[in-house]
Amino acid sequence: MNKEMKVRAEHWYQEAKQKASAYYETLYKQFVDKTYVSFLTEDILLWKKDHVREHSIIQFVKRRKKTPDSNDYYQYMKWLHYTGKLDDYLDRSVSYIYMRDLGKALDDPHTQIRIQRLIRDIKKYLLTPGTASNREKPDFINFASFYRWAQKEKVENATIWVMNKLKRVSAHIPKEMDAEQAQRKLMKIIIGVVLHVMEEMDDEVSPEERAERLDAAIRLGYSYGLTYPFIDDLLDSDVLSKEEKEQYSEMIRISLLTGSVPDLEEWTGTNLEMVQYIHTELREAFEFIRDYQRAETQATFLEQSYVFFQSQDQDRVKDLSNGSYTNEDIYLPIIIKSSSSRLIVRSVISEPMDEGFENRTFAYGIYNQLADDFADMFDDLRDGAVTPYTYYLTYRHQRPDLINPFELYWAVISNLIRNVYHSDAKTREVILDRAINGLKRYKKRVGPGKYNEIMDIFTSSIPEFNRLIQQMVEKAEDVDFFDKLLRDQLLTVMKNERLEKEEFINTINTAQTEINRLLKISKSAQASLLKEPLTDAANYSLAGGGKRIRPVMAWVMAVKEYGLRSSAIAPLLRSLEYMHTASLIFDDLPTQDNAATRRGHATLHEVYNSATAELTGLFLIQKATQEQSSLDAFDPKSVLALMQYSSQKAGEMCMGQAMDLESKGKELTLDELNTICFYKTGIAFEASLIMPAILASVEEKEIATLKKFAYHAGIAFQIKDDLLDLQGDMQLLGKPTGKDVQNNNSTFVTVLGADGAAQAMWEHYCYAVDALKEMPRNSAFLKHILNYIIHRDQ
Incomplete structure (x- = not known):
């Protein structure tokens, strides 16, 4: 990397760091002053009126008996419809997607019209006779349904292309990495980009233009999503040696600073064949994104992508054994990467941003990141990864200056509701639904005993507020989300598909061995x-x-x-x-x-x-x-x-x-x-x-x-x-x-x-x-x- 590139890179990152620092100071002040506690207490007391209902013991037992497990997809959908809860369930689910993935303000009338239209379409599909007849898995989690959608939208070629690509990528995921998670993440990105593009089209768009834009969205989604398994996950894993990671990272930086992927020259590691495949795929993906964009968005895409990669890299090289990281060292890269990852999507599809989009998206990212890091803290701790939670767990006794990430999480929520979304009732509803649902799911996953131990660690300085939170976790109803159900279903399907495929291969091998043994024609002695x-x-x-x-x-x-x-x-x-x-x-x-x-x-x-x-x-x-x-x-x-x-x-x-x-x-x-x-x-x-x-x-x-x-x-x-x-x-x-x-x-x-x-x-x-x-x-x-x-x- 030459001097000019280094100057440009440093300028990009310092600009992002200044913005992140200003946001961090806002959150830090609320964390120190504990103002978020009083604000959120008010918000939760308003919110609980629709979610916490008093029940007699008989009603409670009866209600719990009749509520099916959400893992039973079809029964759960039927139950929601039967009890009249389906509309609210879909409303909060779709609203959350519009807020998180599309960066929309929920108090915007146009956004509400689009949300309600999508809810009607989903509901119509869910309640169509016959869609729930096959209990093996939801119809939309299979190749056939994906292709039928492609036929309807006239994007068959792009769909076939991406299915072939996904197959090849899956075959090249190293065994040391989680192939199922990589595939899920890649599919999620593709769907997210398609949603972005669909949101920008109204009824006046011709069928030909709609098909053309959706075709591009599928290819863009794959091209952008490919960076997650083949850059983020690969560099987070132990597949590449330290020297290979340095080579690989330098090549990515040069690509983002010059707008052109350099040739893969002499490779000094043992993973040449794998890197050659990845280099070819990423170069094709990078060039597709670059060539699709308008001239005025190319520079934005490259800058945001570089800032995202650099913030990821700064997090990646942290060592959990180093007890001297400051709060800024821990949180600034997280703010940068969590915000830029969503801003990149907008530049990828080369679409304009409405007023307030950048501010909402920038402020929102850390909310999701802290929620994800909380859910994964013990896996991250086992892997030696530095996150706000693993670092706090490791050094909380020696470092009283460390920010409690669980408290900061609630400060972020308070800031979003009050300052970013201006106390909009719908936004408050969705954000608090999501937060309480996340804790409910976590408690169910780790068990009450482990959950209470964790809460004792992270809420010792906010006992009264914690009691309110735990009451909501215990008593609040109607806080689950469709995307979580789909995620669980997809992971279950992928796991079952893997097990079925293993059994299929074993069955084939058994049958082939049996058949090959039978086929040879013997010569008769009298022949x-x-x-x-x-x-x-x-x-x-x-x-x-x-x-x-x-x-x-x-x-x-x-x-x-x-x-x-x-x-x-x-x-x-x-x-x-x-x-x-x-x-x-x-x-x-x-x-x-x-x-x-x-x-x-x-x-x-x-x-x-x-x-x-x-x-x-x-x-x-x-x-x-x-x-x-x-x-x-x-x-x-x-x-x-x-x-x-x-x-x-x-x-x-x-x-x-x-x-x-x-x-x-x-x-x-x-x-x-x-x-x-x-x-x-x-x-x-x-x-x-x-x-x-x-x-x-x-x-x-x-x-x-x-x-x-x-x-x-x-x-x-x-x-x-x-x-x-x-x-x-x-x-x-x-x-x-x-x-x-x-x-x-x-x-x-x-x-x-x-x-x-x-x-x-x-x-x-x-x-x-x-x-x-x-x-x-x-x-x-x-x-x-x-x-x-x-x-x-x-």
């Missing part, structure tokens, strides 16, 4: 030498690897869903893989796709010859039929039905391949392509699900639902194959890319284009998700199979 080449050729193709998706699906449905014995369905599994392998052998022939490699190995006709390959395909089909006829553990009528079904589907697959060959060199319509795709791919998916269902004698309604799921999952699978042929990695695919273009094949990509094909894939994904909702059983496996289909790299 003639003339027959042996076919057996060898068949085993060569079967040993080529592959994901075994079809027999795996059949194994899971049969064993896990229907409770059939694994040994009993072994012939079914063999038949499915024999049929599938036969179809691949025929596909690869010179007269058809003319493929030289399959699954990373030479194709059968390349190793032997075309005639042997054709005969081997026929041999495997006959072996598949033989296997099905040996399902002697099941009712003969069911086995006969299965064989009839299998024969019909095999014939349809041949028809699909014939249609595919006939279509070479021709431009197909989407309907024609869907038909060919279903016959070629969808039928195989369907058979893998339906054949176990036939053996288990399930009801026809469930079979119809499975067919619907298989239809859309199969087409989604084929579209992904077409996209991988265009964009995939040959090393991962195990076969050359670009074969469709070379063979002049009509594919979803050639018919719809890459973007259109991706949209069609997600559309079929959504339809498959809808089919799963109709299933009488909750199949996590099928859900993860579907996610695998669209997220796979091979």
Whole structure:
């Protein structure tokens, strides 16, 4: 960093520090004088009239019995509506978001109109029949609902882009960091930026402009949000060495001072591969934000970002073993970073600020920061992090000059209510709701005993005020918030998804091991030498690897869903893989796709010859039929039905391949392509699900639902194959890319284009998700199979 940069950097930070110092002095005076106690006592006594009600013992027991746990999302929403509390619940929740995330004043008439409009939209969604029918998780916490929203807003491309980005980021979160928290934070930032942009649009904005601005908001949200896992969290972790952190931090400073990300030159640490990925992603994100902005906001963005980073860095290098930090050392960086983090968003989206926005946002930040630090104090203490709470806990006995952060928290609240928001009743309501709710949640999390110990530490000098606070924590009602419920739901969903995915992978591995053990065709002792080449050729193709998706699906449905014995369905599994392998052998022939490699190995006709390959395909089909006829553990009528079904589907697959060959060199319509795709791919998916269902004698309604799921999952699978042929990695695919273009094949990509094909894939994904909702059983496996289909790299 040259001298000119250092001067500019110092100037930016000193300006921010002066402003923070003035705010700190205001808060410090209220803390020392204890004026906040009398002011807040008045405010809380006004507030409690709507939140503390006298109940008889019978009423209290009855009320507590009927109030469902908010973790039970659907029951809680029903209860709020039934008791008439839903409107107030949504009002305080949405108002809080407008105040915290959008920096709005709640006494502004225009803001109130927007708040009420959003409340109506949320309420309409929550109370729409059918939205609460699936108790697995809220509908809006899944890919399908996100994509349906994108379709409505005409931002499908941006949504697909960000989902792909999130997938790759998740794969690159180092194991030493909390991947779930990183993903949650990144998604929260994206939603926050989208909310900012939506708030700036009124009904006069055309649908085209609305879509364009939302598209940019999604990309901006991701680009800005990426800094949290890959700058803040990474530098807070122990992933990088001290020297690597210094290199990395210097590169970030230069980027913010020059407006250009420097090249990644010689890296002196052991994390080069990870840093290369992060450098590429952050450079792309930085340049997108920079290029999106108006010229007059670029300088503001760079300055605020630098100030934020520098304040974070000053906090990061503090050492809890150093007992000589002043109150200013502790609190000024917090004031700076908590305010600038919100001001940055406004400059990111390049939107104007209304009068008072900057003052409100600057003053508000420390309120949230102190609340977050309180909730995390023991985790931070364990990690050796310096926060107002960890430092006070460590040195309160030796340092009587230290500010009690819990008291300062209430001084901040008093200042916000009285001086920043001018005692607006709605603002007072929301801020005190949030504060009391935070303490209620904390008490529930740590338990009454631990909570009381903590209160004894932090409230010893304000006993009377503390008694009032604790009365509110014990007795106040109707102070919970929708965003907290969503946060809890999201974390629960992410945790469950992770556990389900682990089980899914274990199930796949178990099934694949079982299936691979079954597939090899043994040579009969009486077999003639003339027959042996076919057996060898068949085993060569079967040993080529592959994901075994079809027999795996059949194994899971049969064993896990229907409770059939694994040994009993072994012939079914063999038949499915024999049929599938036969179809691949025929596909690869010179007269058809003319493929030289399959699954990373030479194709059968390349190793032997075309005639042997054709005969081997026929041999495997006959072996598949033989296997099905040996399902002697099941009712003969069911086995006969299965064989009839299998024969019909095999014939349809041949028809699909014939249609595919006939279509070479021709431009197909989407309907024609869907038909060919279903016959070629969808039928195989369907058979893998339906054949176990036939053996288990399930009801026809469930079979119809499975067919619907298989239809859309199969087409989604084929579209992904077409996209991988265009964009995939040959090393991962195990076969050359670009074969469709070379063979002049009509594919979803050639018919719809890459973007259109991706949209069609997600559309079929959504339809498959809808089919799963109709299933009488909750199949996590099928859900993860579907996610695998669209997220796979091979």
